[in-house]
Amino acid sequence: MMQPSSCISNEAEEEISRHPCYSEEAHRFYARMHIPVAPACNIQCNYCNRKFDCVNESRPGVVSEVLSPEQAERKVKGVAAQLMQLSVVGVAGPGDPLANPEQTFDTFARVKKHVPDVSLCLSTNGLTLYRHVNEILELGIRHVTITINAIDPDIGREIYPWVFDEGVRYEGREAAELLISRQLIGLEMLAKLGILVKVNSIMIPGVNDHHLPAVSKRVKELGATLHNVTPLIIAPGSQYEMDGRKAPRPKELTTICRNCWGVTG
Numbered sequence: 001m002m003q004p005s006s007c008i009s010n011e012a013e014e015e016i017s018r019h020p021c022y023s024e025e026a027h028r029f030y031a032r033m034h035i036p037v038a039p040a041c042n043i044q045c046n047y048c049n050r051k052f053d054c055v056n057e058s059r060p061g062v063v064s065e066v067l068s069p070e071q072a073e074r075k076v077k078g079v080a081a082q083l084m085q086l087s088v089v090g091v092a093g094p095g096d097p098l099a100n101p102e103q104t105f106d107t108f109a110r111v112k113k114h115v116p117d118v119s120l121c122l123s124t125n126g127l128t129l130y131r132h133v134n135e136i137l138e139l140g141i142r143h144v145t146i147t148i149n150a151i152d153p154d155i156g157r158e159i160y161p162w163v164f165d166e167g168v169r170y171e172g173r174e175a176a177e178l179l180i181s182r183q184l185i186g187l188e189m190l191a192k193l194g195i196l197v198k199v200n201s202i203m204i205p206g207v208n209d210h211h212l213p214a215v216s217k218r219v220k221e222l223g224a225t226l227h228n229v230t231p232l233i234i235a236p237g238s239q240y241e242m243d244g245r246k247a248p249r250p251k252e253l254t255t256i257c258r259n260c261w262g263v264t265g
């Protein structure tokens, strides 16, 4: 399977070297656990089929059984008791954690109380991130991943057919513009508070491939710690599958990342 390519700043290298979501090397010494407590999502990505888990964080076709915060607490306690290497617990779906804020933050609070030695991490599409900065700070969540596939709404509209916010459904360019503006605001707010923000971009040939260096430049300016580019994975039954879109070849991914910030794979 093709591996993601990364562009990393120096300052946070030490901290992320111990975090298996950020460092390949850390996989050898530390373990992470992702808990599925967040079923809903507030946007639609064209590579996703909502019958399955969030493609931004998972493999296509995977269906996780959703846990309640109480069940998640029991599961984390059980794993932590048996696995000394457990260093990170994250909520990453099966939808978007911040489209399910009560379940997500209740789960984090329970884990923090009962398994205080693990780091908490959160992955999100970023639509409502700016509304949850206080909870993130209060819970001591040090690592947040935002999936940002475009900073140009005309490209974003080819990826996101709609977003849903505060009872209103936005479509087309307006939807992409709202999502992108929220993602960038959320990134900047967290980075200014010293939270490590990883930006994940999905490389979609013919849609955003040529645009990723611009994404990389902008997210670095706003304070991202790391920009990861991962190849498109198309969920079965998604719009992109129906459109006949293809995943990038390994060489295409490497070439694009050479033009992103810093070093690349």
Ligand code: SF4
Binding pocket: 041, 042, 043, 044, 045, 047, 048, 049, 050, 053, 054, 055, 056, 094, 095, 096, 125
């Ligand atoms: S953020 Fe996109 S990929 Fe993830 S669940 Fe929502 S629609 Fe699917």
